[in-house]
Amino acid sequence: MAILPTHRPRRNRKSEVIRNMVQETNLTTHDFIYPLFLIEGQNQTLEVSSMPGIHRFTADRLIDEIGQAVELGIKAFAPFPSINDALKDRLAKESANPEGLYLKTVADIKRQFPDVVIMTDVAMDPYSSDGHDGVVDAESGEILNDASLEVLGQMALAQARAGADIIGPSDMMDGRVAWIRDVLDRNAFSHVSIMSYTAKYASAFYGPFRDALDSAPKKGDKKSYQMNPANKREALRELALDEQEGADMVMVKPALSYLDVIHVVKENTHLPVTAYNVSGEYAMIKAAARNGWVDGEKTMMEVLLSIKRAGADAILTYFAKEAAEVLRRG
Numbered sequence: 001m002a003i004l005p006t007h008r009p010r011r012n013r014k015s016e017v018i019r020n021m022v023q024e025t026n027l028t029t030h031d032f033i034y035p036l037f038l039i040e041g042q043n044q045t046l047e048v049s050s051m052p053g054i055h056r057f058t059a060d061r062l063i064d065e066i067g068q069a070v071e072l073g074i075k076a077f078a079p080f081p082s083i084n085d086a087l088k089d090r091l092a093k094e095s096a097n098p099e100g101l102y103l104k105t106v107a108d109i110k111r112q113f114p115d116v117v118i119m120t121d122v123a124m125d126p127y128s129s130d131g132h133d134g135v136v137d138a139e140s141g142e143i144l145n146d147a148s149l150e151v152l153g154q155m156a157l158a159q160a161r162a163g164a165d166i167i168g169p170s171d172m173m174d175g176r177v178a179w180i181r182d183v184l185d186r187n188a189f190s191h192v193s194i195m196s197y198t199a200k201y202a203s204a205f206y207g208p209f210r211d212a213l214d215s216a217p218k219k220g221d222k223k224s225y226q227m228n229p230a231n232k233r234e235a236l237r238e239l240a241l242d243e244q245e246g247a248d249m250v251m252v253k254p255a256l257s258y259l260d261v262i263h264v265v266k267e268n269t270h271l272p273v274t275a276y277n278v279s280g281e282y283a284m285i286k287a288a289a290r291n292g293w294v295d296g297e298k299t300m301m302e303v304l305l306s307i308k309r310a311g312a313d314a315i316l317t318y319f320a321k322e323a324a325e326v327l328r329r330g
């Protein structure tokens, strides 16, 4: 005789009220950090062709975009600049120019919206004539770790002076968190936070971002500093170092193909964990939705929820505004 089930998990799914009651993970707009692309000029909004719905903004328009996002409840932003080729050099000197596009705009944003949180990006690639995150040895083509620290420290300090709330080193040089912490502290910026890109993988999912900012490496790839997608334990080693070096928050990037890494990082730290839902992850969903192959809105919400469920306390995502609209509708 067949045995009827004594345990029936479906009872906890029998109505919407009960499903909501037992829901383990929830998304709110407080979870979102909205990445933004900044370009030179005025009064221009250019769509990134591989990222439908995402634009490159001149500073004035970027401020408008932030205003709209704030209305939707988004309070944290991560701007990234596209720098004119004429201003790029081997040592990324433009990155510490307080009158340059990026730092002037950061200061403007903080003047207009003192309560929003701005996380600035520390890496040489937007300013580097080599398109790498660190200093490239002109002869060997090697990425020089300790020479890069000098540049990254000055970049971070200039960003703190411009009003950055959080410094986000995305360069993956060894020792940069300790180096930046020290530079900030010695210059009276002990209140400025560091969100370290702790486990940043050498990923194919960054393609649309590099198109948007024209920041692809001129030669070679980033595998000597970004992590091998095959490695998970190595993320824990990077985590331990970032904790020792004084990071306030840690990040896993990309998010979607690295949910296991987010999970294991979360299990091994008391620091807040964030994840970067990167450009290629955004592009994939948009492309499939445009073809009518998936429901774009539902897929977006499921992906964001999965990143949070894996252990992320906050998510950098290009979906921030769209998801905030969905949350507002309820």
Ligand code: PBG
Pocket: 121, 122, 123, 125, 133, 170, 171, 205, 206, 207, 208, 209, 210, 222, 277, 278, 279, 280
């Ligand atoms: C640069 C940087 C990259 C991204 C954020 N900061 C690209 C890279 O490392 O080549 C990618 C973000 C995205 O794809 O959305 N240091």
